């Protein structure tokens with residue numbers, strides 16, 4: 001279907017070597033986009049690359065740390081060398097350090113904010129001139145239930161994920177004139193490496209998530225393939241600055 005066809009488009013997915021990022025990359029690849037996936041871990045990059053190549057689309061993996069400006073520059077330069085264009089950016093790489101608010105060291109705080117918020121900002125700034133060149137662009141930022149709610153163990157994470165929603169709105173207003181749409185996706189509780197750690201560390205979390213989620217299950221990375229395709233495609237050309245939950249109803253449960 002033309003509206004959702006991404007053939008000829010090039011997408012960079014940060015943190016595309018696992019979890020939600022890989023789920024989104026799969027969707028984008030199946031819709032015909034060429035893919036650049038990034039992460040710091042070379043082995044994870046290689047495994048994800050091999051998996052995505054099976055889709056029959058062009059894929060490359062770049063080892064990059066999005067908290068580092070030079071690393072982000074290299075990621076975009078390699079994208080241009082390999083594919084010569086950039087149409088879609090998914091700012092998905094993220095991390096969490098669980099502490100009571102009074103316990104964060106400055107270094108821990110910076111790690112979370114730099115990965116989840118500043119890293120996305122660096123990638124957006126570098127993507128902007130490349131999107132201007134092709135005359136359009138789609139930016140998908142990943143928020144969280146912590147963009148809406150608070151939790152005692154997630155002060156830094158919630159600050160970064162609340163920030164990404166407001167950052168999304170600011171970019172959307174600035175770049176609409178350039179035909180660049182910027183939206184945020186807020187996943188619910190999704191079974192990935194990140195939450196497997198949380199499940200092990202927070203007693204009763206698994207049961208609480210199940211009880212509160214109307215869909216009656218944890219999400220899986222594949223649940224994010226459809227929203228990625230929608231927000232990357234022509235189908236969403238008049239949607240910008242939005243936040244869309246992908247949470248099985250978690251956030252509307254009273």
Ligand code: NDP
Nearest residue numbers: 015019020039040041065066093094144189190192193194
């Ligand atoms: P994972 O831990 O499975 O994936 C995180 C990804 O980010 C990995 O690919 C990791 O790759 C990459 N990454 C982390 N730090 C950096 C960095 N400094 N530079 C480059 N890449 C980095 O977690 P999820 O898939 O769960 O998380 C993906 C996104 O979704 C995050 O933004 C997270 O906050 C968000 N989210 C997740 C939810 C969930 O329930 N799972 C709920 C709501 C939001 P590598 O290790 O190779 O660097």
